[in-house]
Amino acid sequence: MKLIDRDVPGPRRDLVGYGPRPPRVVWPDGAAVALNFVVNYEEGSEYSKPAGDERNEGQGEFDYVMDPRYRDLGVESTYEYGSRAGIWRLLRLFDEYRVKTTFFACGAALERNPAFGRWLAQAGHEPCSHGWRWSEPWLFQSRADEQQHMRWAIESIERACGERPQGWFCRYSGSPHTRELLVEEGGFVYDADAYNDDLPYFTEVLGRSHLVVPYSLTYNDGRILAQGYGGLGDFFEYCKRGLDELRREGQAGYPKMMSVGLHPRWMGQAGRTSILRELIEYALSLGDVWITRRIDIANWWLEHHETFER
Numbered sequence: 229m230k231l232i233d234r235d236v237p238g239p240r241r242d243l244v245g246y247g248p249r250p251p252r253v254v255w256p257d258g259a260a261v262a263l264n265f266v267v268n269y270e271e272g273s274e275y276s277k278p279a280g281d282e283r284n285e286g287q288g289e290f291d292y293v294m295d296p297r298y299r300d301l302g303v304e305s306t307y308e309y310g311s312r313a314g315i316w317r318l319l320r321l322f323d324e325y326r327v328k329t330t331f332f333a334c335g336a337a338l339e340r341n342p343a344f345g346r347w348l349a350q351a352g353h354e355p356c357s358h359g360w361r362w363s364e365p366w367l368f369q370s371r372a373d374e375q376q377h378m379r380w381a382i383e384s385i386e387r388a389c390g391e392r393p394q395g396w397f398c399r400y401s402g403s404p405h406t407r408e409l410l411v412e413e414g415g416f417v418y419d420a421d422a423y424n425d426d427l428p429y430f431t432e433v434l435g436r437s438h439l440v441v442p443y444s445l446t447y448n449d450g451r452i453l454a455q456g457y458g459g460l461g462d463f464f465e466y467c468k469r470g471l472d473e474l475r476r477e478g479q480a481g482y483p484k485m486m487s488v489g490l491h492p493r494w495m496g497q498a499g500r501t502s503i504l505r506e507l508i509e510y511a512l513s514l515g516d517v518w519i520t521r522r523i524d525i526a527n528w529w530l531e532h533h534e535t536f537e538r
Contacts, residue, residue: 238404245425251536253427253483255528259518260478261471262485262525263511265329266443267318270362271311271493272341273334276304279361288493289453306493311341314496319347321501325508330522332358332397335384345388354521356395356420357381365403375409382415394523397421397443407433418526426474426484428529441526446470448489449500460503467507475516485525
């Protein structure tokens with residue numbers, strides 16, 4: 229039987245990618261791995277009764293689910309911890325080690341914590357748009373509705389940080405329209421709405437070349453709470469093993485990139501921050517790991533990809 233995919237809206241699936249001959253990437257200073265720490269800053273943009281939503285947000289500290297008829301003060305206060313305390317602990321840690329990171333930041337979250345937006349910009353971290361609210365884009369009423377939310381996000385982040393976002397990452401996944409809207413808007417260098425590779429790649433959108441810098445949910449602090457890590461040591465060990473294996477590939481001639489996802493309400497807790505400190509110290513000790521922002525990876529790829537041997 230012949231396989232025939234339906235013609236459906238959105239990106240076409242690609243199950244081949246670079247195949248058996250990935251590019252021999254050359255990162256700055258001959259690094260074996262480009263390591264990007266990503267802080268998902270969603271606090272204040274999540275679903276909540278005060279924000280006018282008819283439901284409460286999940287993904288707090290516990291797996292308790294409150295009846296949506298009632299306001300969930302427990303989950304709300306968990307998110308407040310991320311913006312009141314957790315984010316500052318993480319920022320101080322990054323400053324201590326002079327590590328530049330990417331923030332998947334929601335516009336509404338930045339508006340509710342102006343001091344954080346100013347610090348983010350002054351410290352030289354990257355504001356990458358995570359939407360205006362922490363919304364599921366496939367639930368928007370129309371393409372025009374999603375476009376309006378995109379404009380709000382760009383405007384909010386630019387006001388808060390003094391610069392517009394050049395990258396985009398949706399909550400979990402884009403809609404069939406998201407990537408087209410990004411290309412139409414014209415000011416984005418890349419999007420991270422894919423989990424399908426260890427390297428950036430180009431795709432065609434509306435007849436134009438568009439850069440994707442894939443993200444990963446594999447090395448993510450969310451797994452400490454609900455998705456498979458038994459404890460803090462597991463998080464460090466898992467990330468270390470991933471970094472070590474990618475370094476082996478890089479040293480053999482095929483450098484890669486690695487994303488580590490963090491959340492202030494979770495990794496901003498002191499005990500968990502200590503594990504992140506260990507991971508940063510380990511990566512810095514290796515000597516051939518380029519710890520950098522996502523926009524730097526994107527710009528390097530745009531400038532040098534044609535020189536990479538295949």
